Every structure is written in structure tokens, then in C-alpha cells.
Amino acid sequence: xxxxxxxxxxxxxxxxxxxxxxxxxxxxxxxxxxxxxxxxxxxxxxxxxxxxxxxxxxxxxxxxxxxxxxxxxxxxxxxxxxxxxxxxxxxxxxxxx
Amino acid sequence: xxxxxxxxxxxxxxxxxxxxxxxxxxxxxxxxxxxxxxxxxxxxxxxxxxxxxxxxxxxxxxxxxxxxxxxxxxxxxxxxxxxxxxxxxxxxxxxxxxxxxxxxxxxxxxxxxxxxxxxxxxxxxxxxxxxxxxxxxxxxxxxxxxxxxxxxxxxxxxxxxxxxxxxxxxxxxxxxxxxxxxxxxxxxxxxxxxxxxxxxxxxxxxxxxxxxxxxxxxxxxxxxxxxxxxxxxxxxxxxxxxxxxxxxxxxxxxxxxxxxxxxxxxxxxxxxxxxxxxxxxxxxxxxxxxxxxxxxxxxxxxxxxxxxxxxxxxxxxxxxxxxxxxxxxxxxxxxxxxxxxxxxxxxxxxxxxxxxxxxxxxxxxxxxxxxxxxxxxxxxxxxxxxxxxxxxxxxxxxxxxxxxxxxxxxxxxxxx
Numbered sequence: 001x002x003x004x005x006x007x008x009x010x011x012x013x014x015x016x017x018x019x020x021x022x023x024x025x026x027x028x029x030x031x032x033x034x035x036x037x038x039x040x041x042x043x044x045x046x047x048x049x050x051x052x053x054x055x056x057x058x059x060x061x062x063x064x065x066x067x068x069x070x071x072x073x074x075x076x077x078x079x080x081x082x083x084x085x086x087x088x089x090x091x092x093x094x095x096x097x
Numbered sequence: 098x099x100x101x102x103x104x105x106x107x108x109x110x111x112x113x114x115x116x117x118x119x120x121x122x123x124x125x126x127x128x129x130x131x132x133x134x135x136x137x138x139x140x141x142x143x144x145x146x147x148x149x150x151x152x153x154x155x156x157x158x159x160x161x162x163x164x165x166x167x168x169x170x171x172x173x174x175x176x177x178x179x180x181x182x183x184x185x186x187x188x189x190x191x192x193x194x195x196x197x198x199x200x201x202x203x204x205x206x207x208x209x210x211x212x213x214x215x216x217x218x219x220x221x222x223x224x225x226x227x228x229x230x231x232x233x234x235x236x237x238x239x240x241x242x243x244x245x246x247x248x249x250x251x252x253x254x255x256x257x258x259x260x261x262x263x264x265x266x267x268x269x270x271x272x273x274x275x276x277x278x279x280x281x282x283x284x285x286x287x288x289x290x291x292x293x294x295x296x297x298x299x300x301x302x303x304x305x306x307x308x309x310x311x312x313x314x315x316x317x318x319x320x321x322x323x324x325x326x327x328x329x330x331x332x333x334x335x336x337x338x339x340x341x342x343x344x345x346x347x348x349x350x351x352x353x354x355x356x357x358x359x360x361x362x363x364x365x366x367x368x369x370x371x372x373x374x375x376x377x378x379x380x381x382x383x384x385x386x387x388x389x390x391x392x393x394x395x396x397x398x399x400x401x402x403x404x405x406x407x408x409x410x411x412x413x414x415x416x417x418x419x420x421x422x423x424x425x426x427x428x429x430x431x432x433x434x435x436x437x438x439x440x441x442x443x444x445x446x447x448x449x450x451x452x453x454x455x456x457x458x459x460x461x462x463x464x465x466x467x468x469x470x471x472x473x474x475x476x477x478x479x480x481x482x483x484x485x486x487x488x489x490x491x492x493x494x495x496x497x498x499x500x501x502x503x504x505x506x507x508x509x510x511x512x513x
Contacts, residue, residue: 001404014406018396020350033496041348041439041495045337047399070351071399 001073006080007060015058022051022065022081047071053081100204119284120164120291125298125320129157131478132316132325134303134339136160138169138279138464139456140331141286142471143478144295145203150472151479154294157325158287159318161302161335165283168333171401171433172464173356173390175369175380177214177274178239181230184489184501185442186237191486192469193239193273199468205285207277208383213368214274215244215252217418219263223373227269234271242270253370257420263374274369276380282467306343306453313343313453329454329478331470334399334434336457343450347457348439348495353398353432354390354461355407359425361385370418377414386428389415393435393461402432435461442501445473446483446492454478455492 027035063081178189231241305317315324379389391411438458473487
């Protein structure tokens with residue numbers, strides 16, 4: 001498996017560390033137990049497309065989000081988590097101006 | 098037909114023309130008392146113990162593929178009970194005791210071989226940890242011996258004892274551990290369950306679970322709807338998908354674990370050895386092939402095949418520990434789907450849905466648990482109460498904080 005880092009180009013998977021499901025969101029500002037349990041434990045664990053976090057530990061040390069098929073290991077795109085977070089912030093502002 | 102020396106001899110005289118298939122291939126009935134989803138080792142042993150211990154014989158095991166096609170035929174065949182947590186030790190020791198009597202119980206040669214399991218240690222700190230684990234085991238009535246380097250040398254002379262980075266200081270040895278012929282476990286349990294009336298339905302994929310008002314009513318399958326008074330899920334790496342059919346989300350990620358077999362060689366390793374400075378284990382099959390493996394690849398996968406970095410790591414650990422096997426060729430390697438739970442320990446419990454029971458989360462250690470898993474899951478389904486050996490393996494422990502943190506890595510999914 002090879003991952004195309006937006007900064008470094010196509011690299012061997014051995015350069016990357018896996019950090020799991022990227023759709024999970026830490027319940028910032030909430031201290032409600034149920035929200036944290038939901039964040040930490042259950043997983044959709046799909047057999048198919050999976051948005052997931054990779055850390056390019058052997059390269060640029062960037063946080064990446066890959067869209068990968070867990071049945072075939074085919075990767076359909078990699079973006080930086082930074083861009084994703086910025087997009088999320090813009091959407092939040094747009095929703096609550 | 099009951100197997101015995103006499104049956105083998107009489108078949109030999111008849112030119113082996115009288116052997117029959119060891120289980121039937123029935124059509125599904127409209128309704129069963131219990132339907133077990135998943136015809137792997139755990140599902141088959143559950144069905145067997147439902148029939149044997151609880152008198153429930155109107156039972157079906159539904160399997161998407163064929164018997165033996167999943168992890169029961171993909172593991173590295175090791176049995177042991179060298180655990181250190183209160184929720185685990187009695188369970189795995191009960192499993193080892195069941196292995197010890199299994200072949201007589203099911204009248205099937207599963208080649209149970211108690212050749213011992215040796216966990217190497219490579220530092221003073223690891224020796225302390227090994228001593229603590231060994232003492233914990235002995236306090237629970239499990240056999241454990243702390244060996245120094247000379248005792249290990251007598252047991253396995255051809256290890257690399259003087260590795261510059263990871264010299265071998267000794268090992269924690271469990272003499273009653275060993276290996277079992279994994280395929281024979283599936284076939285033996287299937288035959289024993291079938292003999293007691295259990296229907297084994299192969300190539301019968303479950304496509305849905307019918308739930309009304311919080312009660313599970315039956316399963317939709319490739320061969321039509323099957324009504325069931327109780328349903329047990331034992332789906333290993335596919336647990337998340339099958340549970341989702343009933344609207345459940347599990348604390349499980351499916352990962353790929355690779356395993357390897359070398360070409361056959363003369364007797365070289367007569368025990369099971371684990372490397373303490375990494376994650377590597379090795380034994381030798383009766384055919385002569387070295388059977389070995391390491392860690393999971395570390396990312397979600399349903400592919401039943403892995404990638405090269407883990408293969409490289411496993412080979413490095415193999416030759417670091419055993420330099421003399423460096424010229425051997427790897428004959429085969431493959432991958433299996435591991436149902437990795439968030440604390441590294443299994444779940445045998447009821448679900449929020451009535452009549453639906455769950456058995457999953459076996460991570461990379463399901464094979465050794467096969468008999469006790471079936472024993473305890475059958476008890477749960479038949480009695481509607483946890484067996485005492487599996488009482489800690491609850492689904493709600495993630496919410497109550499009663500995790501079974503055997504690997505000592507904390508409740509961090511990242512650390513699978």
C-alpha cells in the first residue's frame with residue numbers, strides 16, 4: 001500500500017502511522033459522559049470506503065485524511081487534516097454567523 | 098460412525114470405501130430454538146455445547162462460506178492460558194482444560210500437543226514483569242515456570258542468546274500450552290454438533306436480522322427467513338456488519354493479521370516461542386513447516402491480505418531471534434480479519450435487543466479461546482445469564498469503566 005502525501009508525494013505505507021476513524025469528533029466544550037463514550041469507543045467499522053487519519057511520521061509529519069476502501073486497500077484521495085479542519089470551521093461560521 | 102483404532106483398521110481392510118461425510122448438509126427448517134450466526138470455531142463450539150450441556154438440539158449454525166474458511170483455518174494454532182487479569186485468567190485456563198479433554202469428548206483427533214509456550218525476556222525489567230505474570234498465574238492454579246538463560250538454552254539451544262541489542266535473559270514457560278490442529282477443531286466440533294442434531298447450514302449468508310419492538314425474531318438468509326427463539330452472533334471480523342443489521346454499533350475495529358509458513362524442515366523447534374523484544378511467535382507444525390507471525394498491520398481492513406512493512410518486520414524479528422532460519426524460504430503467507438475490541442479483550446454478553454446475544458472482540462487471540470468461548474456463550478444463551486468464567490466480558494464495561502486491560506496499553510483505540 002502506498003499513500004500519496006499532499007506534501008511529499010507517493011510514499012510507502014511504512015512511513016505513516018495510523019490513527020483511525022477520521023469522522024470522530026472530540027466533543028469540545030461538552031462534559032457529558034455519553035458524548036465522550038460515543039467519541040472513544042463505538043466505531044462504524046465499514047467494509048468499504050473509510051475516512052481515516054494518517055500521520056506522516058517518516059516524512060513531513062503532517063496529519064492526513066485518506067479515503068480508503070477497507071476491502072481492497074485502494075485509496076481514493078488524501079487531503080491534509082488542516083484543510084479539513086479549516087473547511088469545518090468555515091462551515092460552522094456559515095451555519096452560525 | 099464412532100472413530101476408533103478398530104474403525105480405522107476395518108476401513109483399511111475395506112479399502113477405505115466406507116467413510117461417510119462427517120456432517121449432514123440439511124435444508125434450513127422454518128424455525129429453530131437457537132440460530133448461531135457464524136460457522137467458525139466459536140460458533141460451532143457454541144452449538145456443540147448448547148446440545149451437550151443444555152439439551153438444546155433444535156439449533157442451526159448459519160455460515161456464509163464453508164466450515165473452516167475463516168479464522169479457524171487461518172490462525173497459528175497456539176493454545177495457552179498465560180494471562181494476568183482477573184477477568185481473563187479463569188476463562189483462558191478453563192479453555193485450556195477443555196482443550197486437554199477435547200479429543201475424547203468429541204471423538205476426533207485434533208492433534209492437541211502440549212509442547213509448551215515459552216515467552217522470552219531480554220532485560221531485568223522484563224524479568225520482573227515475567228515473574229509477576231508467572232506468580233499471578235500460579236496463584237490462579239495455572240502452571241508457570243520462570244527459566245533463567247541456561248534453562249532456556251537447554252530447552253531451545255539454537256536461539257541467538259547474545260544478540261547485541263536484545264540478549265536473552267530467560268523466559269516464562271507454560272508447559273501445558275502448545276498447539277492444536279486448527280482445521281480439525283472446526284471439523285471435530287462440526288461433526289460432534291451435527292451428531293447431536295445441530296443443522297450446519299453452509300453457504301447461507303445472513304442478510305438481515307428481523308427485530309420488532311426490541312425483540313429479535315429471526316434472520317433473513319440467502320435461503321430465506323429463518324425464525325429463531327434466540328440468536329447468537331459469533332462473526333469475528335464481520336461482527337460490526339452483522340450487528341449493524343440489528344441496529345447495534347460495536348466498540349470494534351476490523352484489522353488484518355498476517356501469518357506465515359516456511360518450507361518443511363527436520364525437527365527444529367519442539368515448543369512455541371515468543372520474542373520479548375517485539376511481537377513475534379513461532380512453532381513448528383508436524384509437517385515440518387515453521388508457523389510464525391507478528392503484529393497486526395494496524396489499519397482497518399477487510400481484505401484478508403496485508404502489506405509488506407509488517408512482513409519485513411516479522412522476518413527481521415525471526416532472524417534476530419533465530420539466525421539459523423535465515424536461509425529458509427517462506428512457503429505461504431495470508432491474512433485474517435481480527436475483531437479488535439477497544440480494550441483488547443473479548444465480549445460475551447446479551448445485547449440491548451431481547452433474544453440477541455453477542456460473542457466478539459477476540460482480537461488476535463481467538464483460537465485458544467474456542468472451547469471456553471463456546472462453553473460460556475452456550476451458557477449465556479441457554480440460561481440467559483453469564484457463565485462465571487466470562488462474567489467480566491461485558492458489552493457495557495466500556496461505559497462502566499470495568500475494562501479488561503490485559504495488554505496494559507490503556508483504553509486507546511490508537512494503540513491496537
